[in-house]
Amino acid sequence: MRDSDLAERICLLAKSLFDRGLTCGASGNISARTSDGxxxxxxxxxxxxxxxxxxxxxxxxxxxxxxxxxxTKEMPLHKAFYATREAGAVVHLHSTHSVALSMLPDVDADDMLPPLTPYSVMRLGAVKLLPYIRPGDPKMGDAVRDLDGAHAAVVLANHGPVVSAGTLEDAVYAMEELEETAKLALLTRGLGPRGLTEEQVAELREVFGEPK
Structure with a gap:
């Protein structure tokens, strides 16, 4: 894809995310690989x-x-994903439900999203909850690098989610899945929802593999 076409695509998808309320004001950022690296x-x-x-x-x-x-001042986040994963794009938002879930005291930091739908497992894998780090602090990048590419998606506590994928579209779709799953988790919290079983999650990972 030509750089000019990729730039247009970034802006189109960013506007879609903004128009649907997945990020607001001057928050959020996107990066994508060009054909020349x-x-x-x-x-x-x-x-x-x-x-x-x-x-x-x-x-x-x-x-x-x-x-x-x-x-964006959060380039350390983006650079860390490109350095540790075969990423074609990185999306970072301040989406409401993901941030809200990150602030709850009993969330599993190693896999913060409960397996409520197959697509969250397929698109995201285990979502790592990282501790609060000041926006723009290079330590954000260090925290991602320390994961050594083990996670396609993380959530910065009290801040927002970051997702990497092989293509721009896949990164955006995965980000949308993360936010919708966080919303489901909050809507069903305390109601004893029937999520996927360990066997069902294992089958999804066997058939579809880990997110790229």
């Missing part, structure tokens, strides 16, 4: 509902900023 990244302080493709930050394959506006 570089990156296109949403700018710092920008609203995902009003992005200009021509102003996306551009990085070359050596990680140098070579064009566009200054990138």
């Amino acid at each position: 570089g990156l296109l990244v949403t700018p710092t302080g920008s609203s995902m509902g009003f992005l200009d493709p021509a102003r996306l930050a551009r990085f070359d394959e050596d990680g140098r900023h070579v064009g566009g506006d200054q990138p």
